[in-house]
Amino acid sequence: MSTQFKGFSTRAIHVGQEPDPETGAVGVPIHPTSTYAQEEIGKHKGYEYARVSNPTRTRLEQNLASLEGGTSAHVFASGMAAVTALCNFMKSGDHLICGSNVYGGVPRLFNQVMAHYGLEFSYVDTSDVKNVEKAMRKNTKYVWIETPTNPLMVLTDIAAVAKVTHAGGAELVVDNTFMSPYFQQPISLGADIVMHSTTKFLNGHSDGLGGVMVCTKPEQAEKFAFIQKAAGAIMSPFECWLVLRGVKTLAVRMETHDKSGRIVADFLKNSKKVKKVLYPGLPEHPQYELAKRQMTGFGAMITFDLGSQDNANKMLRKVRVCTLGESLGGVETLISHPATMTHAALGEEGRKEIGLTDGMVRISVGVEDVEDIIADLEQALAAV
Numbered sequence: 001m002s003t004q005f006k007g008f009s010t011r012a013i014h015v016g017q018e019p020d021p022e023t024g025a026v027g028v029p030i031h032p033t034s035t036y037a038q039e040e041i042g043k044h045k046g047y048e049y050a051r052v053s054n055p056t057r058t059r060l061e062q063n064l065a066s067l068e069g070g071t072s073a074h075v076f077a078s079g080m081a082a083v084t085a086l087c088n089f090m091k092s093g094d095h096l097i098c099g100s101n102v103y104g105g106v107p108r109l110f111n112q113v114m115a116h117y118g119l120e121f122s123y124v125d126t127s128d129v130k131n132v133e134k135a136m137r138k139n140t141k142y143v144w145i146e147t148p149t150n151p152l153m154v155l156t157d158i159a160a161v162a163k164v165t166h167a168g169g170a171e172l173v174v175d176n177t178f179m180s181p182y183f184q185q186p187i188s189l190g191a192d193i194v195m196h197s198t199t200k201f202l203n204g205h206s207d208g209l210g211g212v213m214v215c216t217k218p219e220q221a222e223k224f225a226f227i228q229k230a231a232g233a234i235m236s237p238f239e240c241w242l243v244l245r246g247v248k249t250l251a252v253r254m255e256t257h258d259k260s261g262r263i264v265a266d267f268l269k270n271s272k273k274v275k276k277v278l279y280p281g282l283p284e285h286p287q288y289e290l291a292k293r294q295m296t297g298f299g300a301m302i303t304f305d306l307g308s309q310d311n312a313n314k315m316l317r318k319v320r321v322c323t324l325g326e327s328l329g330g331v332e333t334l335i336s337h338p339a340t341m342t343h344a345a346l347g348e349e350g351r352k353e354i355g356l357t358d359g360m361v362r363i364s365v366g367v368e369d370v371e372d373i374i375a376d377l378e379q380a381l382a383a384v
């Protein structure tokens with residue numbers, strides 16, 4: 001079994017990606033089927049119905065479990081479908097502590113859907129572990145963190161939060177979408193479950209939607225498999241194949257994202273048009289030491305402040321290499337305006353509370369030639 005491979009890239013390329021036993025095909029076959037022929041009653045090859053399992057999906061789940069250092073992985077139709085699956089584990093009266101500055105869709109799901117079923121949510125600034133400790137209750141089942149956060153790039157100490165979460169009898173779930181398993185391994189720091197929107201760096205080509213939950217315990221695996229079967233928001237075989245193909249280059253993509261990310265952050269820091277740059281790879285980032293301790297790279301995500309929405313728009317209208325749009329983690333540089341896009345649902349008050357200003361622009365640095373990205377930003381910033 002190739003699960004014995006130590007190197008990250010070797011696992012990305014070979015775990016679950018073994019040549020097809022029947023034909024030797026190096027690419028994992030896509031199995032577009034709803035059902036599987038059975039030989040006699042109760043006698044089949046382990047696959048009965050495609051909502052329950054699919055061979056392409058099995059391969060991807062083996063691959064992602066290996067990359068995150070988990071015991072199993074379960075893929076869903078989107079990142080939000082994966083979060084929903086976790087909520088499906090909870091019963092009325094259960095409590096979840098969530099970071100106050102996480103992906104906007106997560107609190108929207110918690111507050112506007114899951115709260116109707118009697119689930120309880122508290123939001124705290126998890127960058128200070130004491131806030132998590134204080135928020136713990138007898139009925140706290142999960143602590144949900146994202147690090148770095150979107151778009152303010154605030155870090156949470158995963159190991160410290162894991163400790164207080166476990167002391168309180170709860171489990172820690174880490175949304176690792178921004179760093180990918182290449183730069184951050186939450187399970188090795190004590191996390192119980194790792195979540196990704198595979199839509200972003202794991203797939204990496206802005207051409208598919210998906211989510212994954214990586215587990216560390218057999219009980220979790222059993223529950224997620226049951227939710228896949230019972231609720232049905234599974235990832236399609238084609239989308240599974242896209243991610244299998246995408247992860248083969250995850251390491252080389254992340255290396256370039258990171259290298260160019262640092263160059264772009266430095267460029268922005270030195271631009272007279274930019275008021276502030278939020279990037280954990282800058283020594284002036286208040287959590288630079290933590291970033292160096294718990295991440296092996298700083299990644300591609302940078303937020304910078306142009307002082308006003310008018311300035312932001314002047315710049316965003318002019319970009320040519322960068323694509324103005326939501327999302328992140330693709331090979332192409334994506335640039336967005338959080339206040340009116342990803343974080344519009346927070347409202348003006350909500351954004352003010354977390355320090356998200358109207359002048360903030362978020363960039364997901366792609367893998368184009370960095371000179372072209374810089375030249376594009378330079379000419380666009382000239383309009384400010």
Ligand SMILES: *Cc1c(COP(=O)(O)O)cnc(C)c1O
Nearest residue numbers: 078079080103175177197199210
């Ligand atoms: C995009 C994103 C999600 C949601 O994932 P979808 O695939 O869009 O449903 C969750 N968390 C983070 C950090 C994200 O960037």
